[in-house]
Amino acid sequence: MKKIILLLTPLVILAAVYGCSKDHDAPTYSTYNQLKGPSEVAAAYNPAEDVVDISWSMTDMSGVVDFVLSVSDSSIFDEGDVRMFSTNVPNLTGPFSTTYDVSVYVGQDVENVVRYFTVSAVFKNETFNYFTGPRSDIVSAVIRPTTTE
């Protein structure tokens, strides 16, 4: 009796500990780390056409099928009203540029407002299916600036 209990006790304890083994792994970000964002982004208000011209470059175009323009009305980008636009660039050889129609998206009579712009590449390959990659640096443009003398 004593021997049976002494023999079984460690076995039961080991089985219980084994049954509670850790069965979750830490997440890894390696899949998304390989993605690159556009660089040399520039935004300038064009008063003649009442648009903001945005241009950028992209060094590594592997897997890139399009670009997404994100616009915010806050300097803390994600805290503002963020809108995303597919740029539908005509060719993927560059240089890349698009326009932001002020009269449509900002309003007719609005003056001296700032909008913040960033561009991301859209990837399509074996790993990604129309996945929007990391953002470029955020640039700003003053829309319809009032001239001061």
Next chain:
Amino acid sequence: MNTRRYVTIAGLSILLLISSAFPALAQDEEEFMRAAAVSKRDAIVLSALFPGLGQMTQGHKVKGISMFIGEAASLILFINAHENYNTKQKIYDRDMDIFDSLAGTTKTKISSYQKTAEDARRLYNDLQDQNDELDNLHTLRNTALIVAAGVYAYNLFDAIFISEDVTQSQRAENRIKVQSVMIDRNPGIMLSKRF
């Protein structure tokens, strides 16, 4: 007047009955304690069923209650942490699936607006927090399990090797004892038995 007399007699009778019942009650309790003391073999079986039970029936109340409470608290903590772990792991697995499939499931181009690197980063940070929480719960449940196992093992060891057999010690006490004594400055032998 007669009524008062009857009430006094009845009250005194009740007091007499109660006072005579006290020694009988005390005797019953002692009898109960003797009857409750089980053999060492049964105490080991009881200890194997749940820590502390064997010790309590052997008369080691403080030790038995301590083991009982220690084991019960460890098991409650373990079960709680284990259930929490399982629940949180289901949520973690679900979010992990979303995170892993974020890159490649959406068929349409428009939906890619909801599948961005920022979303992936946000979900990744959330998953890391969840992973830390799961690690803590895993440590807690394993610690509680090891403590419960330790109390259980010590309880068995104590029941088998340390705690003395009360029934045997009672039997030893009830045996006829032979003692050397001095009676009127003369050496003698005294036989004694406890009833």
